[in-house]
Amino acid sequence: MTPTILWFRQDLRLADNPALHAATTTGPVLPVYILDDAAAGPHAHGGAQRWWLHHALAALQASLRARGLELLLLQGNAVTLLADLAARTGARTIHAARLYEPWARARDASLAAALATTGRSLTLHSGALLHEPHRIRTGQGNPYAVYTPFSRAIFALGEPAPPLPIPALTAAPAQPGLDLPALALLPTRHWADAFPKHWTPGEAGAATRLARFGTAELAGYDTQRNLPGLTHGTSGLSPHLRFGEISPRQVWHAARAGGAAGPHTFLKEILWREFAHHLLWHRPEMPEAPLQKTFENFPWQPNPRFLRAWQRGETGYPIIDAGMRQLWATGWMHNRVRMITASFLVKHLLQPWQDGEAWFWDTLVDGDLAANSASWQWVAGCGADAAPYFRIFNPVLQGEKFDADGAYTRAWVPEVAALPAKFLHQPWAAPRPPQGYPPPIIPHAEGRARALAAYAALKQAA
Structure with missing residues (x-):
């Protein structure tokens, strides 16, 4: 059967992954991750992110292997590599989670155009946010510029859809790629040696964090979040969300199962993350230039x-x-x-x-x-x-x-x-x-x- 390419990016998980679900409906799945620093330019992963990414990819590799799939690792120009991979394997469609950074949007447009010349397509799915930034508008039809009315508008939309389970997976034939160490993500100096004491990258590590935070810590979040001396005053989920090892829908529904004041305050923090992406989508100059x-x-x-x-x-x-x-x-x-x-x-x-x-x-x-x-x-x-x-x-x-x-x-x-x-x-x-x-x-x-x-x-x- 013709394979379908699943392009992992900032969605390094199997649960509640709409792109993965879509890919499984059209045949065997060929999962791929591409390190494309040149496309990101000054916004390529920083040193600490690269440490996390190495371990997150290792965790994703293990999860896929347990289900009979091999994660194809590549490095270089993602547009060229994916177009060649699709031509070589006969894949007609590439599925991926939508990204919101200006450089990533430009790259996706280039890839879609390159694929279209051979009758192939790139299909993007929501997965990193609760709501797509271009769909949230004021009553006048404009993007929001102030957080509080933005958050009220999101709350007024009601509860997000429940998270998707991990689907049944069928493996496509493996393709030649790189070993994880070849990506050279780990620091050559020892400044990150203490990171493993504080973090467990990967989907399982995210689930453990969420389960812990979903009990007593969440109930006291309203006041405890401002006290840095508390060991578990905050969720510690931010890096897991950053790399998509857990989805905002999973976090949202887990928080809703908590107590009264804490969960609402915590959900407002989730919506601040949404608001930041809303701003970036509509104001792509934000990382470099003042909006005022x-x-x-x-x-x-x-x-x-x-x-x-x-x-x-x-x-x-x-x-x-x-x-x-x-x-x-x-x-x-x-x-x-x-x-x-x-x-x-x-x-x-x-x-x-x-x-x-x-x-x-x-x-x-x-x-x-x-x-x-x-x-x-x-x-x-x-x-x-x-x-x-x-x-x-x-x-x-x-x-x-x-x-x-x-x-x-x-x-x-x-x-x-x-x-x-x-x-x-x-x-x-x-x-x-x-x-x-x-x-x-x-x-x-x-x-x-x-x-x-x-x-x-x-x-x-x-």
Whole structure:
């Protein structure tokens, strides 16, 4: 029988995979994954994502092999490789989950055109989101630019369809490809050695995370999500969603089975992810350019020393440094601390938000182009639905509010761990400041004044 090609991309799972279901209806399935860094350009997987991808592909390989299928691994130009593969095997159709990044949309259009010349087709399926971005419109027929009405509109649509089970699979003849190590996804240095202590990439790892979070943790999510010192205050599902090892429908329905306040708050976080993709679909310039055009002339003050101290977690503000060190050690940072650290970079230090976005992209295992760029623009005050720029977090007060007992800060900044709570978030004020820990890179009052002055200059120039 003629095979059908299933092109895995950001849907590295077998359950609730509409593209996989569609592929099984037309004959034996030939699953393929292609590492196409050139097409993605500056948005190719960052270092931490590449570590995750290696292990996610290994997990997918094992799942497919258990069902008699072999995942074909290729590297290079996906348009050329898929067109050649279809011609060689006689496949008439390629099924894939829809992607939303501008570069991926352009590549899909090129592939569809190339296949059409030989009477073949590319069929895209929804699978990464609850709703397709181009189908969600305001009452006036426009894309949404503000999160709250967007989320209300999604809730008003009712419950998403239930997740699909894993279908019966018939294997197509295997094709020559690469071994997983040949993709060279793992880092050659040892900075990611601790990642396995924190993460289990793959569909099974995602299911385990969801099952754990679907009980007591979800019930307390409404308040616990803001406390970085809690081990299980958040779901930890973001990298699994990023690589499609679990679908938003699976997460949504599991959350609905939880308690009262927590699940609704958690579902709003799922919808923030949807909103970010909605913005990216309609504003493809979002990863590089401010959505509010007035910010194109913002008077940033690029300073390599400031940026490097922030990246290394050596700013002298314990809550900032704890977050940046957690990021480097685990490939992840608590969401509340992401906001605090990002605000500090773009406001106190006046560094361009794109520099922070690039660092997060390279170091986050859950680096997602839509969510990363939308969140940085939100913090920088230049997004479609942004926090005002003049909202400037006080890093001392933020630490005292969200890490009052110091569990998070003491774990990641051992230099200050012995300080009493009174001085933990302002160690320079202690009678004996800790040795080996830097003083604040800039005093809070000075950083705040600089930020407000820059914003005033922007408004005056507008």
